[in-house]
Amino acid sequence: MTRDRATAFAPASVGNAGVGFDLLGFAIEGPGDTVTARRSDTPGVIIESITGTVTDLPRDPEKNTAGKAVQALLDVTRAQFGVVLSIEKGIPLGSGLGGSAASATAALMAANALLDAPLDVADLYPFALAGEAVASGSVHGDNVGPQLLGGLVLASPEHLFRIPVPAGLYAAVVHPDHVVETRAARTALRDGFPIETIVAQQTRLALFLSGCFQGDRNLIRAGLADVLVEPRRAQLIPGFGEVKQAALDHGALGASISGAGPSVFGWFENQAAARQAGAAMVAAFGRCGLPATALVSSLDAPGACLIENRIRPNHASRA
Amino acid sequence: MTRDRATAFAPASVGNAGVGFDLLGFAIEGPGDTVTARRSDTPGVIIESITGTVTDLPRDPEKNTAGKAVQALLDVTRAQFGVVLSIEKGIPLGSGLGGSAASATAALMAANALLDAPLDVADLYPFALAGEAVASGSVHGDNVGPQLLGGLVLASPEHLFRIPVPAGLYAAVVHPDHVVETRAARTALRDGFPIETIVAQQTRLALFLSGCFQGDRNLIRAGLADVLVEPRRAQLIPGFGEVKQAALDHGALGASISGAGPSVFGWFENQAAARQAGAAMVAAFGRCGLPATALVSSLDAPGACLIENRIRPNHASRA
Numbered sequence: 001m002t003r004d005r006a007t008a009f010a011p012a013s014v015g016n017a018g019v020g021f022d023l024l025g026f027a028i029e030g031p032g033d034t035v036t037a038r039r040s041d042t043p044g045v046i047i048e049s050i051t052g053t054v055t056d057l058p059r060d061p062e063k064n065t066a067g068k069a070v071q072a073l074l075d076v077t078r079a080q081f082g083v084v085l086s087i088e089k090g091i092p093l094g095s096g097l098g099g100s101a102a103s104a105t106a107a108l109m110a111a112n113a114l115l116d117a118p119l120d121v122a123d124l125y126p127f128a129l130a131g132e133a134v135a136s137g138s139v140h141g142d143n144v145g146p147q148l149l150g151g152l153v154l155a156s157p158e159h160l161f162r163i164p165v166p167a168g169l170y171a172a173v174v175h176p177d178h179v180v181e182t183r184a185a186r187t188a189l190r191d192g193f194p195i196e197t198i199v200a201q202q203t204r205l206a207l208f209l210s211g212c213f214q215g216d217r218n219l220i221r222a223g224l225a226d227v228l229v230e231p232r233r234a235q236l237i238p239g240f241g242e243v244k245q246a247a248l249d250h251g252a253l254g255a256s257i258s259g260a261g262p263s264v265f266g267w268f269e270n271q272a273a274a275r276q277a278g279a280a281m282v283a284a285f286g287r288c289g290l291p292a293t294a295l296v297s298s299l300d301a302p303g304a305c306l307i308e309n310r311i312r313p314n315h316a317s318r319a
Numbered sequence: 320m321t322r323d324r325a326t327a328f329a330p331a332s333v334g335n336a337g338v339g340f341d342l343l344g345f346a347i348e349g350p351g352d353t354v355t356a357r358r359s360d361t362p363g364v365i366i367e368s369i370t371g372t373v374t375d376l377p378r379d380p381e382k383n384t385a386g387k388a389v390q391a392l393l394d395v396t397r398a399q400f401g402v403v404l405s406i407e408k409g410i411p412l413g414s415g416l417g418g419s420a421a422s423a424t425a426a427l428m429a430a431n432a433l434l435d436a437p438l439d440v441a442d443l444y445p446f447a448l449a450g451e452a453v454a455s456g457s458v459h460g461d462n463v464g465p466q467l468l469g470g471l472v473l474a475s476p477e478h479l480f481r482i483p484v485p486a487g488l489y490a491a492v493v494h495p496d497h498v499v500e501t502r503a504a505r506t507a508l509r510d511g512f513p514i515e516t517i518v519a520q521q522t523r524l525a526l527f528l529s530g531c532f533q534g535d536r537n538l539i540r541a542g543l544a545d546v547l548v549e550p551r552r553a554q555l556i557p558g559f560g561e562v563k564q565a566a567l568d569h570g571a572l573g574a575s576i577s578g579a580g581p582s583v584f585g586w587f588e589n590q591a592a593a594r595q596a597g598a599a600m601v602a603a604f605g606r607c608g609l610p611a612t613a614l615v616s617s618l619d620a621p622g623a624c625l626i627e628n629r630i631r632p633n634h635a636s637r638a
Binding site: 194 | 339340341342343459473475476477478480482508510511512513514517518520521522524525526528529532533538541547548
């Protein structure tokens with residue numbers, strides 16, 4: 001079965017997940033990037049179009065997360081063809097919802113489908129990391145990881161692991177109309193951290209993971225808090241304190257910054273609680289002068305998927 | 320049932336467990352401290368005797384880990400009697416094997432048995448912490464936690480949680496004839512840590528815990544390494560690099576410093592591997608001029624226990 005064209009969707013995601021900076025992230029239902037990859041006789045990657053929520057992204061494949069990721073895939077698999085990409089952005093840039101990662105993830109899923117022997121989804125991880133590095137200047141898989149696998153994912157530099165989450169939990173993710181540059185958010189972390197703060201954060205990470213593996217919501221509640229990064233980045237997000245408090249007031253198991261911000265997320269016992277909290281969080285941003293929108297998602301959200309394939313006629317029987 | 324005298328044993332333990340500074344620790348079979356507690360009409364705590372491997376410890380209850388812990392227990396439970404303690408040390412001081420914690424743990428177990436309504440073992444944790452703080456100057460439960468519950472324990476400031484370990488794993492713990500003062504080891508951690516190092520350590524902690532919960536030895540192997548604290552403390556232990564390498568050469572899933580050192584531990588696939596590695600680790604210390612002894616322990620080692628009770632005659636039927 002050889003395809004000459006494939007389209008894939010990759011969801012938005014919440015990096016860091018509060019307690020796992022550069023390490024944990026979860027996929028969210030709803031928004032995402034859609035990329036069509038087409039075989040070409042011209043070697044290398046060509047970015048044909050960028051449409052949707054962001055259009056002023058670099059089209060040089062070396063400077064574009066999707067281009068870089070697909071080029072890495074073609075290089076390693078020694079593909080005998082080139083790929084033309086059409087990118088439709090569905091995630092606002094600089095929102096902290098993994099937008100640059102989603103283009104890379106969706107492009108990889110689509111380009112992978114063009115290979116004579118497509119790789120397993122998890123094996124696309126190193127190429128997604130290579131793409132992500134173009135945007136953020138560092139290699140971290142807490143967005144591409146959950147975008148590839150779905151759900152809550154632990155992303156080490158080498159591997160991805162799906163972490164179980166108690167059934168029925170939902171996230172509310174609120175995105176204000178404000179931009180935090182990823183690189184600026186990283187400079188807030190330049191000064192070293194004292195050992196006491198690290199121990200406090202490691203304790204929360206351990207409680208959170210134990211709660212996930214044991215299905216214990218109380219342990220998740222004890223762990224889902226960021227005492228390491230959030231205190232340094234909160235000031236970059238107008239109204240963060242009020243928005244977080246709104247989430248906690250509505251029963252959040254925990255709430256923190258999504259990725260580098262400005263989006264803010266909380267985990268909730270059920271969908272109704274997440275919806276009510278999302279509205280309250282939007283209102284809190286509003287009181288600080290920022291229009292905002294809320295997303296509500298199961299924590300079991302699916303990862304990237306192919307949404308359309310055109311099969312060469314002579315192989316159509318296996319479509 | 321009212322006892323007027325009880326004796327308890329608390330095992331040695333390996334604090335930090337490499338990947339969980341001040342947070343994770345595990346009990347080891349063999350050495351430990353034994354404490355007898357006797358009811359007294361004199362209020363407060365009296366330390367009657369200190370015998371065994373260390374005898375020059377403070378007898379002022381406020382400055383002794385066992386005395387401080389038992390006093391805290393008596394205060395909170397409003398006991399109407401005093402306690403006289405006899406401490407038999409079985410763990411060398413400054414070995415990194417939780418010696419000061421074990422006196423507190425054993426004393427608490429014994430004194431608790433004298434109460435009209437003894438507390439559950441896990442509920443002794445805050446008193447054990449209060450005792451431990453006397454010796455180390457900070458509150459951390461990675462020794463008293465496993466000494467109370469046995470096995471591998473996650474010790475948050477508020478609670479203890481037993482973490483499952485795949486059956487059959489063993490630890491080798493090698494104790495050289497050398498003293499590292501706990502307070503000196505802590506000054507090595509005074510300067511702040513860069514975010515990249517923290518992420519690397521958090522990644523290992525997450526892999527390690529995931530491996531424990533999933534019974535996956537490969538994940539434990541990927542996680543059981545200390546890139547945060549060990550690099551700053553290794554120089555305090557002559558020959559550390561060689562001893563760690565000996566453990567890894569003999570198949571260790573991971574190896575690091577026990578507590579604040581100078582003891583070094585490794586985790587192994589089975590008892591035979593731990594024994595062979597222990598001998599090699601002792602030899603490595605020997606080549607650096609330090610006599611050393613090896614302990615080999617299941618990672619399912621029991622926690623503190625009462626080993627003798629004298630029951631008042633009129634309540635003997637419930638012995």
